[in-house]
Amino acid sequence: xxxxxxxxxxxxxxxxxxxxxxxxxxxxxxxxxxxxxxxxxxxxxxxxxxxxxxxxxxxxxxxxxxxxxxxxxxxxxxxxxxxxxxxxxxxxxxxxxxxxxxxxxxxxxxxxxxxxxxxxxxxxxxxxxxxxxxxxxxxxxxxxxxxxxxxxxxxxxxxxxxxxxxxxxxxxxxxxxxxxxxxxxxxxxxxxxxxxxxxxxxxxxxxxxxxxxxxxxxxxxxxxxxxxxxxxxxxxxxxxxxxxxxxxxxxxxxxxxxxxxxxxxxxxxxxxxxxxxxxxxxxxxxxxxxxxxxxxxxxxxxxxxxxxxxxxxxxxxxxx
Amino acid sequence: xxxxxxxxxxxxxxxxxxxxxxxxxxxxxxxxxxxxxxxxxxxxxxxxxxxxxxxxxxxxxxxxxxxxxxxxxxxxxxxxxxxxxxxxxxxxxxxxxxxxxxxxxxxxxxxxxxxxxxxxxxxxxxxxxxxxxxxxxxxxxxxxxxxxxxxxxxxxxxxxxxxxxxxxxxxxxxxxxxxxxxxxxxxxxxxxxxxxxxxxxxxxxxxxxxxxxxxxxxxxxxxxxxxxxxxxxxxxxxxxxxxxxxxxxxxxxxxxxxxxxxxxxxxxxxxxxxxxxxxxxxxxxxxxxxxxxxxxxxxxxxxxxxxxxxxxxxxxxxxx
Numbered sequence: 001x002x003x004x005x006x007x008x009x010x011x012x013x014x015x016x017x018x019x020x021x022x023x024x025x026x027x028x029x030x031x032x033x034x035x036x037x038x039x040x041x042x043x044x045x046x047x048x049x050x051x052x053x054x055x056x057x058x059x060x061x062x063x064x065x066x067x068x069x070x071x072x073x074x075x076x077x078x079x080x081x082x083x084x085x086x087x088x089x090x091x092x093x094x095x096x097x098x099x100x101x102x103x104x105x106x107x108x109x110x111x112x113x114x115x116x117x118x119x120x121x122x123x124x125x126x127x128x129x130x131x132x133x134x135x136x137x138x139x140x141x142x143x144x145x146x147x148x149x150x151x152x153x154x155x156x157x158x159x160x161x162x163x164x165x166x167x168x169x170x171x172x173x174x175x176x177x178x179x180x181x182x183x184x185x186x187x188x189x190x191x192x193x194x195x196x197x198x199x200x201x202x203x204x205x206x207x208x209x210x211x212x213x214x215x216x217x218x219x220x221x222x223x224x225x226x227x228x229x230x231x232x233x234x235x236x237x238x239x240x241x242x243x244x245x246x247x248x249x250x251x252x253x254x255x256x257x258x259x260x261x262x263x264x265x266x267x268x269x270x271x272x273x274x275x276x277x278x279x280x281x282x283x284x285x286x287x288x289x290x291x292x293x294x295x296x297x298x299x300x301x302x303x304x305x306x307x308x309x310x311x312x313x314x315x316x317x318x319x320x
Numbered sequence: 321x322x323x324x325x326x327x328x329x330x331x332x333x334x335x336x337x338x339x340x341x342x343x344x345x346x347x348x349x350x351x352x353x354x355x356x357x358x359x360x361x362x363x364x365x366x367x368x369x370x371x372x373x374x375x376x377x378x379x380x381x382x383x384x385x386x387x388x389x390x391x392x393x394x395x396x397x398x399x400x401x402x403x404x405x406x407x408x409x410x411x412x413x414x415x416x417x418x419x420x421x422x423x424x425x426x427x428x429x430x431x432x433x434x435x436x437x438x439x440x441x442x443x444x445x446x447x448x449x450x451x452x453x454x455x456x457x458x459x460x461x462x463x464x465x466x467x468x469x470x471x472x473x474x475x476x477x478x479x480x481x482x483x484x485x486x487x488x489x490x491x492x493x494x495x496x497x498x499x500x501x502x503x504x505x506x507x508x509x510x511x512x513x514x515x516x517x518x519x520x521x522x523x524x525x526x527x528x529x530x531x532x533x534x535x536x537x538x539x540x541x542x543x544x545x546x547x548x549x550x551x552x553x554x555x556x557x558x559x560x561x562x563x564x565x566x567x568x569x570x571x572x573x574x575x576x577x578x579x580x581x582x583x584x585x586x587x588x589x590x591x592x593x594x595x596x597x598x599x600x601x602x603x604x605x606x607x608x609x610x611x612x613x614x615x616x617x618x619x620x621x622x623x624x625x626x627x628x629x630x631x632x633x634x635x636x637x638x639x640x
Contacts, residue, residue, distance in 0.1 A: 027462045029469045084427060104468055107404060107427050111434075112461035118438065118454035127442055130450060134438035141432035142347045148424055149349045 004310040008051040011061050015047045015068045022069055022116055033101055033109040037076055046071040046172060050180030052311075053194050055304040057184035066120040067129065067183050071176050073117035074133065078140055078172075080110040129179050136171045143167025152232030154242060154252040161239055162203075165210070170202030193295040197308065200292035204285040205315050210235035211281050214269050226265035232258065236284060237277030238268075245275035289316040324630040328371040331381050335367045335388045342389055342436055353421055353429040357396055366391035366492060370500030372631075373514050375624040377504035386440040387449065387503050391496050393437035394453065398460055398492075400430040449499050456491045463487025472552030474562060474572040481559055482523075485530070490522030513615045517628065520612035524605040524635050530555035531601050534589050546585035552578070556604060557597030558588075565595035609636040 005012060023034035047068035054064045084106045101109075114137075121130050143164050150156050177198030181191040212221060213228050214237060228235050234242070234255065242248050242255070254260070254268040272278065292312050299305055325332060343354035367388035374384045404426045421429075434457075441450050463484050470476050497518030501511040532541060533548050534557060548555050554562070554575065562568050562575070574580070574588040592598065609632050616628050 025462055027465050027469070030462060030465050081427060081431065084424070103423060104404070105465065107401060108461050108464045108468070111401065111431075112458065112465070114431075114434075115454060115457035115461055118450070119458060122447055122451040122454045125447065127445065130438070131442040134435060134442045137435035138432065138439060141428050141435055142345055142350060144428045145347050145350050145425065145432070148428070149347070 004307045004314065005048050005052075007055065007304060007307060008048060011051055011064075012044060012048060014061060015044065015051075015065065015072070018065055018069050019072055022073070022120070023113065025112070029101075029105070030109060030112055033105060034113060037080060037109070037113075042072075042076075044072055046075050046176040049173060049176040049198060050183070052304065052307055053177045053180030053186075054184035056190075056194075056300050056302055057181055057186045059184050063183050064180060066123050067179055070117035070120040070133070071172070071179075073113045073120075074137065075172060077110040077114035077117070078144075080106050080113070082144070084110075124183070126182060128182050132175050132179060136175045139167045139171055147233060150234075152256055152258055154234070154255045156234040156239065158239060161234065161236055165203060165206040166199070169206040169209075170199045173202035173205065174198035190299055193298045197292045197295040197312075200288045200295075201312055201315050204288035204292065204312075207236055207281055207285040207288070208315065208318060211237060211278055211285075214272065215278060226260075226269055229255070229265055229268055230260055236281040237272045240280050241272045241275040241277040245271055245277075247271045247275075286316050289313070324627045324634065325368050325372075327375065327624060327627060328368060331371055331384075332364060332368060334381060335364065335371075335385065335392070338385055338389050339392055342393070342440070343433065345432065349421075349425070350429060350432055353425060354433060357400060357429070357433075362392075362396075364392055366395050366496040369493060369496040369518060370503070372624065372627055373497045373500030373506075374504035376510075376514075376620050376622055377501055377506045379504050383503050384500060386443050387499055390437035390440040390453070391492070391499075393433045393440075394457065395492060397430040397434035397437070398464075400426050400433070402464070404430075444503070446502060448502055452495050452499060456495045459487045459491055467553060470554075472576055472578055474554070474575045476554040476559065478559060481554065481556055485523060485526040486519070489526040489529075490519045493522035493525065494518035510619055513618045517612045517615040517632075520608045520615075521632055521635050524608035524612065524632075527556055527601055527605040527608070528635065528638060531557060531598055531605075534592065535598060546580075546589055549575070549585055549588055550580055556601040557592045560597040560600050561592045561595040565591055565597075567591045567595075606636050609633070 020035070020038060023031065023038065025031045025034070050068045050071055051059075051061075051064055054060075084103050117133075121133060124130065143166070146160070146167070147164055150160055174195045175198070178191045178195035181194045186194070210228060213235065214226060216225070218225050224230075229238070232255070238251070238255065241251055245251055251268060251271045254264050254271075257264060260268075289312050293309060296305060296308050296312075299308075340355070340358060343351065343358065345351045345354070370388045370391055371379075371381075371384055374380075404423050437453075438450075441453060444450065463486070466480070466487070467484055470480055494515045495518070498511045498515035501514045506514070530548060533555070534546060536545070538545050544550075549558065552575070558571070558575065561571055565571055571588060571591045574584050574591075577584060580588075612632050613629060616625060616632075619625055619628075
């Protein structure tokens with residue numbers, strides 16, 4: 001686990017056990033697919049953000065637990081549905097639910113995890129929590145559909161990209177920060193600041209993820225390099241290069257090929273690197289980090305606040 | 321529209337317009353797939369039940385509208401996910417979302433409709449509404465997975481059958497009756513009675529549906545006869561015949577064939593009819609109807625209550 005989660009480490013252990021307990025179903029197959037997903041690991045970032053945000057206010061694990069578990073379930077549900085969509089055969093180096101059980105079971109496992117999150121959320125009296133998560137879920141679906149309907153089109157532009165990564169990643173991280181604070185009784189204006197903080201580090205996180213998909217070592221990435229390109233998803237470095245590279249016509253051709261060879265993926269990445277698309281994207285992520293940190297000055301001056309600065313800095317420099 | 325819905329006909333028109341308005345997305349493809357589903361029609365039973373239940377208490381359309389719309393969206397979401405699962409190419413005689421747009425888009429359209437229902441539900445302060453719908457959604461998923469994991473097995477038994485039809489149909493109709501009453505301020509004990517009424521007519525409704533899948537005219541059914549048998553789903557008439565028919569060994573063989581010819585489907589249905597499986601199942605549906613009606617005596621004696629008796633009787637005798 002990442003060091004700056006130390007202050008919520010024990011409570012994240014409780015969250016982990018609670019997730020495992022919550023997904024137990026009367027149906028043995030559902031229990032099995034859900035446990036498979038859980039055992040595949042994950043950083044549990046969203047529960048961690050919710051707990052840390054709660055620590056800035058009137059923290060109690062009892063109040064935060066259902067929310068923290070629900071956030072991870074929503075995230076897992078979206079991953080398992082992504083796997084159906086992307087025809088992915090591995091995630092984090094282990095076989096996906098889809099690879100083991102097929103599309104049908106994956107879809108219903110995702111539905112099940114999502115529905116379980118709703119049961120947890122229905123325990124909160126504050127309507128903000130269910131409202132924000134419902135609206136976030138709607139937008140996450142919009143993002144997925146947008147990704148499918150624009151795939152392999154070289155006309156994907158900056159606006160498409162920001163629309164998609166906001167929905168894919170930033171909104172749920174924003175909600176995690178905001179609602180952790182809400183559940184711990186934060187004033188509305190400060191919860192909004194945490195929402196913005198989460199949104200901006202979420203954008204930076206996804207931009208970095210998209211960069212790493214091109215430049216990381218395959219072993220650290222746990223999946224083949226250039227996965228987005230292979231799926232026709234244009235990320236920031238590509239969009240930048242399609243505008244700026246002297247070889248943009250060739251890159252456009254490569255992008256639009258539906259079944260790319262490894263050689264073609266490598267050629268595209270080389271063009272992108274040479275055009276400065278990677279450096280530009282790292283710089284864009286850094287700017288989001290700076291904006292994220294600006295929000296923190298409006299929050300209570302508790303020692304835990306330093307952790308938010310550390311997380312922001314970490315996301316700006318992470319290379320795995 | 322069915323006659324006994326006369327007293328909520330105008331308000332169902334408002335529900336219909338509201339559904340159409342709610343599913344509009346910033347994403348044109350999502351709007352298109354959702355509208356396609358809506359235009360395919362449907363009886364809007366669940367909104368109708370919610371409004372009728374509300375009429376027994378302190379009715380106002382404003383209070384009931386978000387619930388009525390949400391119930392239909394949840395139902396539609398489950399249908400579109402069913403279509404992914406069943407490889408259905410038509411529903412109610414028109415092409416499914418899956419047939420036109422493929423599995424991926426269907427799955428996300430279902431997710432989107434479901435998420436939209438949550439936004440509506442999050443407007444209610446009474447936590448019972450979101451809690452019941454969340455728990456219902458969990459169970460609906462369990463039912464789907466159970467159906468997949470038992471398909472084509474001749475060992476499907478009565479318990480499997482009741483487990484599945486409760487989750488597939490009865491629980492959401494039960495919730496529609498119960499929550500329509502809750503939203504209109506019904507006392508808890510009476511809302512529970514309406515829940516039971518809905519549960520029992522829902523069971524009867526699904527048993528009748530399952531019978532009609534074998535004996536209806538294909539034209540009225542809007543899909544080929546014997547669809548459940550083709551998908552390996554054993555319904556009440558089949559389970560009865562597998563126990564009672566003198567030709568049960570042959571029926572068992574037929575049930576377990578994965579790609580049945582029309583001839584084999586016809587042979588299976590003939591065995592089932594000859595064993596009395598159809599008559600037995602109609603009788604079982606009738607018993608549920610009687611139980612359902614018993615609950616009504618505990619409800620307020622308003623003229624609208626007659627409609628509930630009429631609905632129950634109609635479900636018992638419907639042949640389409």
